[in-house]
Amino acid sequence: MTELFVVITVIVVALIFDFTNGFHDSANAMAGPIATGALRPRVAVILAAVLNLVGACLSTAVAKTISGGLFDDSLITAPIVLAGLLGAIIWNLVTWLVGLPSSSSHALFGGLIGAVIVGAGLSSVNGSVIVSKILLPAVVAPLVAGLAAAWCTRLAYRITRKTPSVYSNTGFKYGQAFTASMVALAHGTSDGQKTMGVITLVLIAANLQPSGTGPQLWVIIAAGVAIGLGTYSGGWRIMRTMGKGIVEIETPQGAASGAATSATILASAHLGFGLSTTHVSTGSILGSGVGRGAQVRWSVARRMLFAWLLTLPGAGLVGGLAALLSDRGVSGVVALMVLLAVACSVIYLFSRRHKINHANVTDSHEVLVLAAATPPTYADDPRLDAPAKPKKVKRPKAKSAA
Amino acid sequence: MHIDWGALAIVTVVSITTSVIFTILLAAGIRLVSAAKIRSNQGGSGTVTISLGYALLGVAGLLVLFGIYLIVPQFH
Numbered sequence: 001m002t003e004l005f006v007v008i009t010v011i012v013v014a015l016i017f018d019f020t021n022g023f024h025d026s027a028n029a030m031a032g033p034i035a036t037g038a039l040r041p042r043v044a045v046i047l048a049a050v051l052n053l054v055g056a057c058l059s060t061a062v063a064k065t066i067s068g069g070l071f072d073d074s075l076i077t078a079p080i081v082l083a084g085l086l087g088a089i090i091w092n093l094v095t096w097l098v099g100l101p102s103s104s105s106h107a108l109f110g111g112l113i114g115a116v117i118v119g120a121g122l123s124s125v126n127g128s129v130i131v132s133k134i135l136l137p138a139v140v141a142p143l144v145a146g147l148a149a150a151w152c153t154r155l156a157y158r159i160t161r162k163t164p165s166v167y168s169n170t171g172f173k174y175g176q177a178f179t180a181s182m183v184a185l186a187h188g189t190s191d192g193q194k195t196m197g198v199i200t201l202v203l204i205a206a207n208l209q210p211s212g213t214g215p216q217l218w219v220i221i222a223a224g225v226a227i228g229l230g231t232y233s234g235g236w237r238i239m240r241t242m243g244k245g246i247v248e249i250e251t252p253q254g255a256a257s258g259a260a261t262s263a264t265i266l267a268s269a270h271l272g273f274g275l276s277t278t279h280v281s282t283g284s285i286l287g288s289g290v291g292r293g294a295q296v297r298w299s300v301a302r303r304m305l306f307a308w309l310l311t312l313p314g315a316g317l318v319g320g321l322a323a324l325l326s327d328r329g330v331s332g333v334v335a336l337m338v339l340l341a342v343a344c345s346v347i348y349l350f351s352r353r354h355k356i357n358h359a360n361v362t363d364s365h366e367v368l369v370l371a372a373a374t375p376p377t378y379a380d381d382p383r384l385d386a387p388a389k390p391k392k393v394k395r396p397k398a399k400s401a402a
Numbered sequence: 403m404h405i406d407w408g409a410l411a412i413v414t415v416v417s418i419t420t421s422v423i424f425t426i427l428l429a430a431g432i433r434l435v436s437a438a439k440i441r442s443n444q445g446g447s448g449t450v451t452i453s454l455g456y457a458l459l460g461v462a463g464l465l466v467l468f469g470i471y472l473i474v475p476q477f478h
Contacts, residue, residue: 055473058473058474058475058476059475128403128404131403131405132403132404132405132406136405140410140414144413144414144417144418145417147414147418148417148418148421148422149421151418151421151422152421152422152424152425155422155425155426155429156425156428156429159426159429159430159433160429160432160433160436162433163432163433163436163437164436164440167432167435167436167439167440168429168432168433168436171428171431171432171435171436171459172428172429172432175428175462178463178466179424179466182466182469182470182473185470185473185474186473189473189474189475252429255425255428256421256425259421259424259425259428260417260421262421262469263416263417263418263420263421263424264413264417264421266420266469266472266473267412267413267416267417267420268413268417269472270472271409271412271413271416272406272409272412272413273406273409273410273412273413275413
């Protein structure tokens with residue numbers, strides 16, 4: 001009875017994680033097209049949501065393992081998975097609140113690692129795999145994608161130098177919409193699969209499903225719908241940071257960064273060196289800014305880097321703490337669910353203080369958490385390494401409109 | 403510690419090459435099509451330029467289709 005209760009809880013929590021995965025990664029595909037106006041915000045998230053759902057339903061070869069070689073598969077029990085998922089969800093929500101993109105797979109790994117350390121000790125985690133499969137790719141992904149995007153951007157501007165932008169922008173916007181759709185579809189096939197793998201693993205471990213079988217139809221549909229709904233909800237805070245916060249994205253630049261993102265994601269998925277979608281698309285946007293010679297807000301980039309470095313320990317800490325409760329039967333699991341609900345509500349209430357949605361996502365480049373406590377910033381504020389130009393252009397326009 | 407440097411190098415080269423090729427096709431296609439449109443607006447004829455431009459955009463489209471082929475596991 002207890003086991004069944006834990007299994008059901010894990011399934012529910014896995015679907016919640018899938019939802020946060022969707023809204024956290026919505027921006028990877030759609031921040032660029034939304035920022036350049038290639039796709040309207042609502043259209044973009046609906047497109048991404050449908051493609052994620054389709055992608056999730058397409059993926060056949062569900063990963064039979066969620067440990068990724070980081071630790072022994074036999075350590076993965078339902079309570080550990082539950083604690084790991086909770087760590088990942090909380091990390092995803094906190095980074096969403098401050099508007100920072102971070103890899104959902106790294107968050108899940110971090111949560112699981114924390115839970116495994118609490119359950120089975122530090123020695124059970126394979127440190128060298130952490131370096132080779134998590135830390136190194138996190139450094140490599142933005143470099144590769146950034147380099148590709150920088151060259152693409154230079155080329156795109158060089159080639160269309162003499163073409164009036166009234167003519168060229170339409171073409172680049174089409175290009176951007178297509179590459180962004182590919183990223184969304186690829187995301188569905190890879191990340192939708194992750195949740196299916198978790199649920200299937202737990203069902204098999206509880207003898208509710210014969211071992212060695214793939215995910216059941218309802219699992220596929222539930223996971224696809226969860227990630228689709230998450231994507232549709234948009235994760236507008238992260239969308240703003242990626243589309244506006246790092247650098248102002250112009251249309252040819254957006255098309256170039258989209259090309260770099262989709263090429264890098266596909267190459268990494270099929271040539272045996274896995275890279276995180278989040279790191280790739282962030283790197284592309286950064287690189288495209290450098291390639292155009294635009295002023296990149298390096299302070300934002302720096303904050304993102306810290307978030308990436310903290311993903312593993314941050315999610316791990318929450319996962320570890322959750323693991324203290326998750327194997328204490330029904331009462332422990334119920335207590336965890338109450339804590340999760342409280343944490344989600346608190347984060348949601350904080351997000352309400354400075355609401356960002358499809359209507360205002362491209363209005364500013366800042367994601368404020370304590371809007372009331374933040375002094376207004378000015379274009380010539382020396383503390384900002386932000387480019388003054390786009391703001392100066394915007395300011396009189398806003399005034400004359402009002 | 404096992405790090406697959408070979409795979410990393412291949413991914414780097416392939417990512418950069420394909421994205422650069424796609425961008426060149428897209429940008430060159432856009433440039434030719436726009437040039438032809440501008441010329442025909444001025445009363446000239448741009449049939450060759452516009453068909454060449456659309457051909458380049460078509461090849462870029464084929465690259466997108468190849469990407470979709472790679473993404474959908476049922477295709478391979």
